[in-house]
Amino acid sequence: MSEHEIDSRGVRGFRFAGVSAGLKKKGGLDLGLVVADDDVPAAAVLTRNLVRAAPVELTERRIERGRARAVLVNSGNANACTGKPGLAAAKATTEAVAEAIGASKKEVLPASTGVIGHLLPAERVIAAVPALVSDLAEDGVARFARAIMTTDRWPKVARVALDLGGETVTVLGIAKGAGMIHPDMATTLAFVVTDAAVTSAFLRKALRRATSSTFNAVSVDGETSTNDTIVAMASGRAKKPIRAGEKDGKRFVSALTDVLGALARTIVKDGEGAEHVVTLEVRGAPSDAAAERVAERVARSLLVKTAIHGCDPNWGRILSAAGVAGVSFDPTEVAIEIGDVVVAKDGMGVDGVERRAADVMKRAEYTIRVTLGRGRGESHITFCDIGHEYVRINADYRT
């Protein structure tokens, strides 16, 4: 996967489009559409925020069937906290698309990203639908990827090809990132299309499993958006059906995980000005859930993020953040490694390693490993520092 050049190739059974509907203040592509040739197996993972945007509400209802024909995505307006008028706007716009592509309205899923608290101008979206549908093309991935961006510095596309009994099956993912503390923008959207022949039930399970170790294991600014949405659709153009429990099923889940993992990492990298992408591994916890709590608490610590930004091997901050995660461990048993450098052992610092640890921290990507004790619980999270771009944005704010 390249981050900056977009491979526009699609996947059998899908067409993609991206046009401008005048939703973004600065102009540019802001309305995207993915259409399958038929009503195909589909699954979604939606935000766990109690406050959910209108498109999330509607997508949740419509995905219950386990099938979908299209996804309509707009940037420039989140259509969140907009009440019944917001829901009406999400319905009206998806209905316009359904009509234009000859689908039932329940077959079109909406997703939005942008400013919270402003009603989506449905009339602008509806007016752009004819152009949007004309723009549909099998190799329209690049335009779709650009149309869903907000403050992303680059479009995010990842592709994995699987050889299944001599046939190439593709898993293609397209995402937009969560900016670091950017005004009105912390939404993650990701769309996965594949020509694999899978059932709705299997696709749903596979998506949940792949999400838990990828999108649910990254942290940019610790926020969960009102609009976070991941949708997967499978056209079933491949001849050989994939079933859960079989070897091919595992390979498909693995490919889906690779695609979502690649997208999640590039989202963290694009976390407005992040200079360091850190994978934090927590081991030796009483349980996986406990390890996850510690990982999340450390990853959202401002003191830890600042230390990472300053390439400062300040392991005391990591230990201190772990100590407030609500997990029971013995601080005097904790070991902390930065890259391959053991900086703390038995809860105390190791002498003479600061410079080597600081050198590791100058890298763009590295791993920090926290071993809490002798438990078997483990978890990992990928997160970033508070970067220069963040500083710049904040400084500009007032001038």
Added chain:
Amino acid sequence: MSEHEIDSRGVRGFRFAGVSAGLKKKGGLDLGLVVADDDVPAAAVLTRNLVRAAPVELTERRIERGRARAVLVNSGNANACTGKPGLAAAKATTEAVAEAIGASKKEVLPASTGVIGHLLPAERVIAAVPALVSDLAEDGVARFARAIMTTDRWPKVARVALDLGGETVTVLGIAKGAGMIHPDMATTLAFVVTDAAVTSAFLRKALRRATSSTFNAVSVDGETSTNDTIVAMASGRAKKPIRAGEKDGKRFVSALTDVLGALARTIVKDGEGAEHVVTLEVRGAPSDAAAERVAERVARSLLVKTAIHGCDPNWGRILSAAGVAGVSFDPTEVAIEIGDVVVAKDGMGVDGVERRAADVMKRAEYTIRVTLGRGRGESHITFCDIGHEYVRINADYRT
């Protein structure tokens, strides 16, 4: 209370000192001592972090008696994550003080703040004890207040006088602040001395109650230090005993709350470059505990802190942060007020109020009120924005 000029007057029954022991790299006062004339009723509130510094461990053991004679405080070194040698250093230094003032070692409580993970150089502290004890004076409050500072911009002292049956009783508090994301420094220390005649049990209860609505209701950067310590001591020089349940008891708790409240507010104000101190009131929650969870989640949201810094009445971020607090509420019932401006009602924005709300947000101090629904639970928290000083520190970091 003035923030920048220090009133050096003490309280009957106590002497104060501050000297330099060479613990701070940049020099200056870094060793403070408060000594009571006798072994008097005392109470402490200590960090809830699982990872606790050696002085916290020792103070917890020694305060069990409910009495203390002295508190030895150093800045420049937290003596945290220093294992058994750290505990030995805390013991040795407090024993040196005990010997010098003619007390038993268990009567001296230690407290430390500064860099984590470096052993307290006990020999330097012990070498400074004679000078420290010579420096003790009834009006030594200013020197003590300066000795416990780390990156604080000003010393923090608050005093409330109570008239109890014709006699003036004083509650005096001295604190140091938690800098905003400053390297190695997020510790809160506060010391309260009073000439009130109270029992240990009452002082303990009063301190816990006063802390819960003050120090436990402020948030600078969402961190809980390994060293946070509040100690209260009562010399009992006042003639009239104060008892729980009586009117004077309530007045004493109220005075203690005022002192801790004033100290907590000045700590937030001093949160490295904070420009806005915001009191967030959460009402209409299912319970007080639920309201507290929502208040804490909103106060540590980077998106909310950034909006406050930018004077941007971006209520969607507040609602979104509330939505991930793990509290059940109906988003379509939520109202949000910024100062006296209702910016959202029934979960939706109110038109035409943005400018007025932005004007409120230009103030140095204001209130945001979130009404979740029709429950009776409420809570409040005082927090600050991410200020210019923070930006500067982060920008300087790499140059």
